[in-house]
């Protein structure tokens with residue numbers, strides 16, 4: 001009886017909203033039975049997005065977009081609000097997960113050439129989505145409105161300012177005025193919370209619609225290259241013969257993987273916590289060390305390693321060309337082989353991209369191009385003594401900032417050449433000239449170092465890498 | 479459903495009426511769009527075109543500054559919004575060169591805008607981002623910055639040192 005009541009109630013509702021008519025067919029649509037674990041990344045991206053939407057909405061209940069109150073509200077969320085630190089952590093790691101999953105999903109689709117006929121627009125909408133997701137990641141980094149956030153927005157504005165003709169307008173649009181300040185944060189808030197999420201929702205809608213329209217692709221078959229003339233018909237035929245309903249036959253894998261992803265996000269936020277806040281967002285404070293989040297670090301490294309003449313081209317070119325190449329890829333090649341074994345260039349590109357990303361990211365963390373402001377004085381073990389002129393010279397290396405850029409025996413920055421063995425390579429005169437006049441990427445010190453200081457430094461440097469003179473020099477000369 | 483063509487045997491006026499109504503709705507739709515969009519777009523773009531007046535901001539008493547190296551000063555930026563709080567601050571490196579002479583630089587590196595630091599002993603400005611270095615007169619000593627540090631105007635008025643506010647200096651491109 002009660003069972004009957006439930007059934008009747010459900011039937012009433014179902015009849016009105018059309019769940020069985022509209023939603024069920026989508027859930028049980030046929031998918032190739034050979035897709036298996038390859039296809040879990042798209043749904044994992046979606047799942048990470050759901051984490052972002054949910055945690056983002058919750059955070060917005062306490063987040064105040066404006067001035068130093070932003071910082072205070074972030075502090076409140078992190079330190080005081082119940083579960084606030086977990087929520088902030090989830091939003092942070094969720095962003096990483098979303099970027100990562102989106103990229104892996106794209107690589108998988110690229111390797112299997114799923115973007116070929118008739119799924120060109122699936123890919124194109126995905127590329128747009130990827131760029132909006134990166135935009136979300138970037139604006140999100142600035143909403144962490146601490147010293148790093150403030151300086152990152154300055155750098156972003158400077159980069160936009162390099163655009164020919166409209167550069168300054170663009171930069172001032174980003175800043176919401178001529179300087180970083182209160183109107184900058186509110187601007188980024190609106191982009192991060194309203195504009196970009198709306199784009200992502202719309203993009204996901206389109207992306208899914210296209211998936212339904214063209215069906216999930218099969219695993220590539222070496223003997224069956226894509227031919228737009230016959231593909232659709234053959235696909236339909238095959239899928240009706242061998243396909244399985246998406247739910248539950250294929251979906252359980254997505255569910256397992258997404259559970260894992262959300263578990264990792266939650267785990268990280270519990271055990272690692274959200275990223276620490278830098279000092280407050282005071283644009284006049286110089287104690288910041290602007291560094292982007294890890295997914296942009298490679299780009300930061302590229303910009304630092306480039307010769308200056310190329311820089312503007314790269315700043316403007318990499319995002320633009322990257323987008324254009326990716327976006328139009330399926331129009332350039334939309335038929336032919338899909339199997340990775342027949343497309344060695346595709347594999348090579350992915351491997352190259354991955355290695356480049358890895359190497360540049362490691363460089364980004366090491367920042368060998370930056371002076372190391374935190375270097376310590378050279379210890380006596382490296383200097384060889386703790387008193388006398390040699391020790392004084394070594395001390396001056398620290399005081400005059402030489403060690404910010406030069407490494408001696410493992411102590412110092414890496415902006416300039418290592419000086420551990422310099423005594424073997426340069427003569428006294430060479431050294432004096434270099435220090436006084438500077439040279440390729442080295443400032444001239446002539447006006448800021450006295451003669452006696454210079455002598456001490458040079459004396460010290462000349463001992464580097466040179467064996468201590470034997471006790472009795474005469475005995476070595478015949 | 480909607481792509482059904484009207485029956486061809488309809489009287490002519492019916493067709494004309496449809497064409498007319500189509501046009502009317504397209505035109506009205508456009509008008510609605512503009513009415514909604516113009517205030518909003520104008521509002522969002524306004525900060526680009528509103529050039530705030532440069533203002534003189536006091537950064538300290540004359541006696542606070544000793545002749546010597548650069549010190550960091552803070553002052554309010556030229557056009558703070560009321561909710562800006564500490565983010566309305568701008569910073570500058572200022573140096574008393576002689577009894578009556580001051581020199582001031584914006585803290586923004588001319589490469590990509592990071593905050594440069596004055597290091598007193600070697601008498602250099604150094605940038606933490608990509609290794610830009612400047613001499614004490616603001617000229618580039620090393621690294622990627624294409625231009626010298628941006629100079630700010632300083633004046634002494636009734637025993638107070640004042641700096642003239644400026645927009646964040648952008649390094650504009652020539653694409654060479």
Ligand code: FES
Nearest residue numbers: 587589590605610
């Ligand atoms: S921003 Fe100063 S060197 Fe790049």
